[in-house]
Amino acid sequence: MGFERWYRRLIDLNERLVFFATAAKGTEGALRDELRELRLRRIRADRGGVHFEGNRADGWRACLHSRIALRILRQLGTFTAVGSDGLYQAVRQINWALYLNPEVTVAVTSYCKDSVLTHTNYIAQVVKDAIVDQQRERLGQRPSVDRKDPDVHVFVHLVANELTVYLDLAGESLHRRGYRAEALAAPLKENLAAAILRLAKWDPETSFIDPMCGSGTLAIEAALRACNVAPGLLRPKMGFERWASFSKQEASVMAEMRAQAKAAVRQASAPIMAMDIDPQAVELTLANAKLAGVKLAHAVQPLDKLALGTGPGLIAMNPPYGRRLAADSSLYNDIARLIARRRHWTVAVLAGDRSIERALPKATRWQGVFNGDLDSRLLMFES
Numbered sequence: 001m002g003f004e005r006w007y008r009r010l011i012d013l014n015e016r017l018v019f020f021a022t023a024a025k026g027t028e029g030a031l032r033d034e035l036r037e038l039r040l041r042r043i044r045a046d047r048g049g050v051h052f053e054g055n056r057a058d059g060w061r062a063c064l065h066s067r068i069a070l071r072i073l074r075q076l077g078t079f080t081a082v083g084s085d086g087l088y089q090a091v092r093q094i095n096w097a098l099y100l101n102p103e104v105t106v107a108v109t110s111y112c113k114d115s116v117l118t119h120t121n122y123i124a125q126v127v128k129d130a131i132v133d134q135q136r137e138r139l140g141q142r143p144s145v146d147r148k149d150p151d152v153h154v155f156v157h158l159v160a161n162e163l164t165v166y167l168d169l170a171g172e173s174l175h176r177r178g179y180r181a182e183a184l185a186a187p188l189k190e191n192l193a194a195a196i197l198r199l200a201k202w203d204p205e206t207s208f209i210d211p212m213c214g215s216g217t218l219a220i221e222a223a224l225r226a227c228n229v230a231p232g233l234l235r236p237k238m239g240f241e242r243w244a245s246f247s248k249q250e251a252s253v254m255a256e257m258r259a260q261a262k263a264a265v266r267q268a269s270a271p272i273m274a275m276d277i278d279p280q281a282v283e284l285t286l287a288n289a290k291l292a293g294v295k296l297a298h299a300v301q302p303l304d305k306l307a308l309g310t311g312p313g314l315i316a317m318n319p320p321y322g323r324r325l326a327a328d329s330s331l332y333n334d335i336a337r338l339i340a341r342r343r344h345w346t347v348a349v350l351a352g353d354r355s356i357e358r359a360l361p362k363a364t365r366w367q368g369v370f371n372g373d374l375d376s377r378l379l380m381f382e383s
Helices: 003-010 028-037 056-065 083-092 119-137 191-198 217-226 248-263 279-294 329-340 356-359
Strands: 017-022 039-046 047-055 072-080 107-113 152-159 164-166 207-210 272-276 298-299 314-316 345-351 367-372 374-381
Touching: 017 056, 017 374, 028 039, 028 047, 028 191, 047 056, 056 072, 056 248, 072 083, 083 119, 083 164, 107 119, 107 374, 119 152, 191 217, 191 314, 191 345, 191 367, 191 374, 207 217, 217 272, 217 279, 217 314, 272 279, 272 367, 329 345, 345 356
Parallel strands: 107 152, 207 272, 207 314, 272 298, 314 345
Antiparallel strands: 017 047, 017 072, 039 047, 072 164, 152 164, 345 374, 367 374
16 A cells, blocks of 8 residues: 555544644744745744644644744644633643543643733643643543653643643754754754744755854754755654554654655755854864754854855854854954855844944845844845
């Protein structure tokens, strides 16, 4: 039996599940475009992420292939939940035996706004009590709580007393690819680096340079994309593979998905370069690239010594600034001079401080993004 026929027997292609892929603020549009390329259905960008629908395997594909999403949340239900009793009873309407048993660990994360209940830790406690009480009544035992590495991670969103309950498919944030052995100060998250590449409209068939590579996140994410490496391949197991309901047949489907993703890996068509004035940064970048399974061109040299070929390509950087790392005006002047001689290159600068923006020429376009809790601007200088 061919894989497609076998897959259709195991996964209901008409199954309609609702998902929400979370993202760093400002990157929702980039995530929307990425999920469209994955041919997911009913995609709609929203503040903080992107809604989509599909079957179980569509959610798995998003976990395996999305470079920009932080989490892929599967919606279990929506309820009116006023006060502690309303919250407790709402959560008990869900059949938790589909995901949990006494051998499976659980953790709950909550968010609330404009509701009778206002304390997120208390909300999480009530939700946890409702889940484990149902398990104890039905099975005679309760699952254990593991806040660091749970098998089942539950998210609850309580706004104006309307409760939405989600399961986190990946189990932990998808930005944790697994290749960052160490990091220098103020590292860039992997999902934001991937979003920068897409927001800058980088063609992965063309060259890429990060002239101040730090821990190498931008260059490594560029190499992963250029080589068509699904970021989920770097994780040994997704959260949903630890759920009580995950069957051997479903494991076979997921294994085939991984095999197909591995078969699609290719060589990069153009050089991916990481450079820095700090030898330690370049050494760390190469160590992280090795863990990611990609190769980078590299050099230890200052920005003003960067020799540009004819292009086209993307030069992307996350320069230091006073709030997190020390920087001086001479560095910003070097960036401005690089922008002036870019020719057929696009230059993207993540400006975490307005002093960077004031020191540079006027950008062709810009996009506001959050780098952690820092309200930043991605400045793009196009040919």
